[in-house]
Amino acid sequence: MIDRKAILEAVEEHRKDKVPLEHYRSLLGQHDPQEMAAGSSCPYDEAEKSFDVVLMGKHYFVSYPKGIITMEDGTECQDMHMMTLILRYLENAKPMEPTGAxxxxxxxxxxxxxxxxxxxxxxxxxxxxxxxxxxxxxxxxxxxxxxxxxxxxxxxxxxxxxxxxxxxxxxxxxxxxxxxxxxxxxxxxxxxxxxxxxxxxxxxxxxxxxxxxx
Structure with missing residues (x-):
């Protein structure tokens, strides 16, 4: 039997996760890409209009200004929590080297x-x-x-x-x-x-x- 309640709850959870993701995508173009690259230590390719973000040893490519995130194999990332975190990192990070403390x-x-x-x-x-x-x-x-x-x-x-x-x-x-x-x-x-x-x-x-x- 199809659990319609579970399906509806999953759809609602997906919708809630998508709202902040779309919000931070909309903010990306308001930031200067070179400043974001400097603050995040994530290189920006001017020709490709894309950031190269290394997260846990994997490369994620973030298009500018749309904020579409693709993975190393060229497929679009589907993890909304991860994508939201990546966008927030690019938009908020300020230049600072690791201190070791x-x-x-x-x-x-x-x-x-x-x-x-x-x-x-x-x-x-x-x-x-x-x-x-x-x-x-x-x-x-x-x-x-x-x-x-x-x-x-x-x-x-x-x-x-x-x-x-x-x-x-x-x-x-x-x-x-x-x-x-x-x-x-x-x-x-x-x-x-x-x-x-x-x-x-x-x-x-x-x-x-x-x-x-x-």
């Missing part, structure tokens, strides 16, 4: 307000996605060129987007304790993302890491 989510303005969301969408999801699968965690991190760093049982620093870096720290599950995780951000994220954005960053990078384990 990390900050926690609670240290960010608004972080306390959104922490429960971040904890569920990022910390717990990361912990339970990889806390029983260290081999998968290592494989995924190798795929994105991550650097092994000190912290927890396993910790890696990787480039999330442009020149903004994330550190994922994992404490593996054992007979007594469930897995735990922490996520830290290079402090230059403050010139690109707000607390609400960074909750989505967690969603996106964990999904990408899980895809690399398949």
């Amino acid at each position: 990390n900050i926690a989510y609670r240290d960010i303005s608004g972080g306390n307000h959104y922490f429960k969301t971040f904890e569920g969408r990022c910390l717990k999801r990361l912990a339970f996605s990889f806390g029983h699968n260290p081999g998968g965690f290592k494989k995924a991190m190798a795929a994105v060129g991550a650097e092994l760093v000190k912290g927890g049982d396993l910790a890696y620093r990787f480039r999330f987007i442009g020149n903004r870096y994330v550190t994922a720290i994992l404490w593996l599950a054992d007979e007594e304790f469930p897995p735990e995780a922490q996520v830290l951000f290079d402090e230059n994220v403050l010139t690109a993302f707000d607390a609400e954005d960074l909750a989505v960053v967690g969603d996106v990078f964990i999904s990408e890491l899980k895809a690399y384990t398949k």
Whole structure:
């Protein structure tokens, strides 16, 4: 039997996701492409009218001024959360090199307000996605060129987007304790993302890491 309620709910969710995407597409042309390239560390090709955005080791090409995003194989990206995040990054990022100094989510303005969301969408999801699968965690991190760093049982620093870096720290599950995780951000994220954005960053990078384990 067709679950019409589920179909309607899925359509409504798709519509809600599409509204902010179209909003940020409409704003893209109001920004100077060279300034966006400088702020985001994403090269702009004047001839192609396109930005080359590297996110989790993959190239996404963003047309200017329409904001249509295509992937490496030439197909159009369908992930609305990812596309919205990419557009917000291009439009909001200000020039700042990575410092190597990390900050926690609670240290960010608004972080306390959104922490429960971040904890569920990022910390717990990361912990339970990889806390029983260290081999998968290592494989995924190798795929994105991550650097092994000190912290927890396993910790890696990787480039999330442009020149903004994330550190994922994992404490593996054992007979007594469930897995735990922490996520830290290079402090230059403050010139690109707000607390609400960074909750989505967690969603996106964990999904990408899980895809690399398949």
